[in-house]
Amino acid sequence: xxxxxxxxxxxxxxxxxxxxxxxxxxxxxxxxxxxxxxxxxxxxxxxxxxxxxxxxxxxxxxxxxxxxxxxxxxxxxxxxxxxxxxxxxxxxxxxxxxxxxxxxxxxxxxxxxxxxxxxxxxxxxxxxxxxxxxxxxxxxxxxxxxxxxxxxxxxxxxxxxxxxxxxxxxxxxxxxxxxxxxxxxxxxxxxxxxxxxxxxxxxxxxxxxxxxxxxxxxxxxxxxxxxxxxxxxxxxxxxxxxxxxxxxxxxxxxxxxxxxxxxxxxxxxxxxxxxxxxxxxxxxxxxxxxxxxxxxxxxxxxxxxxxxxxxxxxxxxxxxxxxxxxxxxxxxxxxxxxxxxxxxxxxxxxxxxxxxxxxxxxxxxxxxxxxxxxxxxxxxxxxxxxxxxxxxxxxxxxxxxxxxxxxxxxxxxxxxxxxxxxxxxxxxxxxxxxxxxxxxxxxxxxxxxxxxxxxxxxxxxxxxxxxxxxxxxxxxxx
Ligand code: NDP
Numbered sequence: 380x381x382x383x384x385x386x387x388x389x390x391x392x393x394x395x396x397x398x399x400x401x402x403x404x405x406x407x408x409x410x411x412x413x414x415x416x417x418x419x420x421x422x423x424x425x426x427x428x429x430x431x432x433x434x435x436x437x438x439x440x441x442x443x444x445x446x447x448x449x450x451x452x453x454x455x456x457x458x459x460x461x462x463x464x465x466x467x468x469x470x471x472x473x474x475x476x477x478x479x480x481x482x483x484x485x486x487x488x489x490x491x492x493x494x495x496x497x498x499x500x501x502x503x504x505x506x507x508x509x510x511x512x513x514x515x516x517x518x519x520x521x522x523x524x525x526x527x528x529x530x531x532x533x534x535x536x537x538x539x540x541x542x543x544x545x546x547x548x549x550x551x552x553x554x555x556x557x558x559x560x561x562x563x564x565x566x567x568x569x570x571x572x573x574x575x576x577x578x579x580x581x582x583x584x585x586x587x588x589x590x591x592x593x594x595x596x597x598x599x600x601x602x603x604x605x606x607x608x609x610x611x612x613x614x615x616x617x618x619x620x621x622x623x624x625x626x627x628x629x630x631x632x633x634x635x636x637x638x639x640x641x642x643x644x645x646x647x648x649x650x651x652x653x654x655x656x657x658x659x660x661x662x663x664x665x666x667x668x669x670x671x672x673x674x675x676x677x678x679x680x681x682x683x684x685x686x687x688x689x690x691x692x693x694x695x696x697x698x699x700x701x702x703x704x705x706x707x708x709x710x711x712x713x714x715x716x717x718x719x720x721x722x723x724x725x726x727x728x729x730x731x732x733x734x735x736x737x738x739x740x741x742x743x744x745x746x747x748x749x750x751x752x753x754x755x756x757x758x759x760x761x762x763x764x765x766x767x768x769x770x771x772x773x774x775x776x777x778x779x780x781x782x783x784x785x786x787x788x789x790x791x792x793x794x795x796x797x798x799x800x801x802x803x804x805x806x807x808x809x810x811x812x813x814x815x816x817x818x819x820x821x822x823x824x825x826x827x828x829x830x831x832x833x834x835x836x837x838x839x840x841x842x843x844x845x846x847x848x849x850x851x852x853x854x855x856x857x
Contacts, residue, residue, distance in 0.1 A: 381444040382408035382431045384534060386452060387462060388480075389416040392506070393452030394424075395513035396479060399538045401428025410439040412453075436462075440469040446500075447474040448531055455480040463490060472498035475527045479504045483644060484522075484555030484562060488725075491523065491554040500527035503554070505561020507742035508540065516540035518742035519548035520564070520734075522557030540741025547741045551734065552727035559648075559721055560734055563714045566645030566659040568609075568743050569638075570710035570798055573662035575613050577796045578703045579629075581785065584794050586695050590627035594618030600700055604774070605707070607746030636666040645717070652720040656713045657805050658706065661797035684793035692784045701781035702799050708775055709802035711752060712765035732756035764809065775806070782806075830854050 385408035386397040394416065401407045406429040411417045414434055421432060433439040440447060447470060451462050459478055466476065476499060478487065487503030494501040502523035506513060519539045521528060528550040539548035551557045575597075582588045582596065597614035601607070619628040642663040649656035668675075692698050715731060722729040735753040738744055755761075755768035762768040766775055786803050789796040808814065823829035825844045833840055841854040 380406055380429065380431065382406040382429075382442050383444055384408070384448045384450060384531075385410060385433070385439045385443050386450045387411065387436065387439060387466075388451055388453035389420055390452070390454075391510045392479070392513050393450075394420050395510050396450065396452060396506070396517075396538070397430070398424050398427055399514050399516070400534065401430055403534075403537045404428070405534060406431065408433055408439050408442040410434075410436060436465055437469055440466070445471070445474070446530060447471075448477065448534075449475070450477045450479050452479050455482050456486075459486070460490070463494070467494065467497060467499060470499055473500070475500040475502060475523075475530055477502040477504055477521075477523075477531060479506050481505075481561070481639070481641060482558050484559040484648075487522065487555035487558045495524075500524055500530075501554075502527050502531060503556075503558040504535070505551075505557045505564065507561060507564055507738075507744075509743070512540065512741050516547075516741050518564075518737050518740065518745070520551050520557040520560045520737060521548065522551045522553060522555055522559070524553065525550065542736070542740040545736065547737045547739060549730075549733045549737055552722075552729055555725070556727045556729065559725070559727075560718065560729070562641055562644050562648065563717055564738060564742060564744060565641035566649075566656065566663075566717075567710050567714045569642035569645070569662040569666070570659045570713075571607075571609050571707060571744055573665050573798045574658075574703050574706045574710070574802075575609060576665075577706075577789075577794075577799050578699050579613070579617070580794055581699050581789060581792075581796065582696065585788065585792050586691060588696075590617040590629050591620075596696060600703075604747065605700065605704055607748070608743060609746075635670040635672055637670075638663070638666050642666070648721070649713075649717050652717060652724055654713070654717040654720045655805060655808075656717055657801040658710045658713055658798045661801040662710075665795075665797050685791060687791075689788060689791045692781075692788060695785075695788070698781035698785050701778040702785035705775050705778035705782045705806070706799050706802040707748070708766065708771060709805055710798070711748070712771075713805065715752075715756075715765050730756075731761070766806070766809065779806075828854070 383405045384400060386393050387410040389409060389411040397407045397409060408431040409417045410433045417432060421430060431442045433442055451459060453459060453462055459482060476494060482503060491501040500523060502521055505520035506517045508517035516539055519535050521535055532550060536546035536548045539546045551560050582593055594614045594617040597610055601610045621628050621631045624631055646660045646663050718729050732753045735749050739749045751770055765771055782803055786796060786800045820831040824831050824841055828841055830839045830841045838852050839854060841851050843849050
């Protein structure tokens with residue numbers, strides 16, 4: 380029996396995607412560097428569909444119908460290159476190599492270029508939804524040639540999550556586009572989680588609301604505009620009591636957040652693209668600060684917090700909800716801005732409405748909001764910034780007074796709200812008629828003759844600061 384697709388790398392993600400493919404009627408050839416995982420999968424789930432057991436990459440390749448489709452699900456980084464190097468000599472022109480791991484998009488661009496030299500297709504696929512999503516239907520973001528998508532797209536769409544029956548899988552664009560979009564998804568996920576954390580901290584440390592009661596608040600928020608997977612599971616985690624101590628679960632967990640690196644990649648890439656992704660960046664830095672346990676311990680003793688008593692705004696819980704919503708909108712606006720910048724930089728025709736539609740189910744950032752974001756970018760009249768889409772302009776305008784009250788209160792209380800406040804600063808920076816960047820330009824011209832533009836005349840100018848301060852035109856930009 381020829382298999383329609385082969386999967387190599389059968390740790391949790393590969394095994395669950397293989398099972399998902401088999402459950403959807405595809406014959407799946409299985410391979411892992413060591414055979415234990417292959418045999419464990421067959422022993423535990425071999426009856427879920429048609430699997431072909433293989434021990435070597437040659438056997439895997441021989442078991443596949445042509446053009447061959449091989450899904451690599453090994454550890455991201457060097458292992459992916461190692462598997463590609465072993466695999467490609469065994470393949471024929473037209474075969475398709477798919478990397479479904481969390482690869483950096485630049486690596487995907489490099490691999491795609493190398494494989495296309497050998498007349499092989501390389502598809503870099505962003506997969507979101509964790510292990511459960513991989514099994515039951517993830518959000519899938521594939522990048523590669525359109526031709527290769529015609530071959531693998533129907534399979535990926537079939538195993539993907541569905542939103543009102545629509546698959547959460549669409550061709551994103553060439554080479555690294557899929558992995559880029561997945562990376563931005565993860566950056567937004569970081570910011571989403573951080574704003575939830577800031578809301579929790581404000582309600583606990585500011586308003587004295589215990590986690591169990593906050594669980595009810597978050598569950599209630601999940602019924603409105605904030606409705607999303609992350610808000611839903613926040614209610615679950617906050618409502619959980621530690622069995623051993625009887626304390627709230629959140630109180631027995633060490634407050635140092637881990638990170639695997641995709642948030643950092645997002646920020647590095649945003650910096651390279653010149654995209655002001657401040658909320659996402661602050662969420663990555665907040666995790667980094669949380670992990671500086673030694674410094675934090677010393678600072679707790681040494682550095683003073685607030686002293687004066689602070690009066691909370693009248694409806695603080697509702698204010699926090701609105702601040703959370705507005706900050707979340709800003710993270711999406713910044714993520715989308717990054718996508719727009721990347722499309723121009725890398726020559727991708729990214730369809731923002733389609734990308735938002737893929738995130739509506741299956742992935743970690745799935746949220747009601749995404750349906751509205753999709754609609755905002757669906758027509759010809761696309762907003763220059765998400766916050767300028769009429770529905771969101773109205774929504775954020777309604778939240779601004781509460782957002783300012785919350786940030787001001789947090790500052791007075793000494794509760795760090797890096798993403799609430801960075802998002803508000805972005806909002807204010809965006810809407811401000813004049814920014815102090817004019818002064819920055821003046822300073823740059825004085826110390827480095829970097830030149831400036833004038834508000835009243837076309838051209839590039841320099842003031843002779845060290846001499847008679849006459850203005851000269853047409854100077855080279857440094
Ligand atoms: P891991 O990232 O833990 O990788 C383990 C797998 O990689 C094993 O099958 C292992 O084989 C194989 N492997 C490691 N090094 C090599 C090598 N040099 N040559 C061949 N095979 C190698 O597995 P996961 O299932 O957690 O993740 C797979 C990919 O999916 C990663 O890129 C991950 O970032 C991504 N991902 C993971 C998510 C998750 O929730 N876990 C969510 C979304 C994406 P062996 O058994 O022989 O050691």
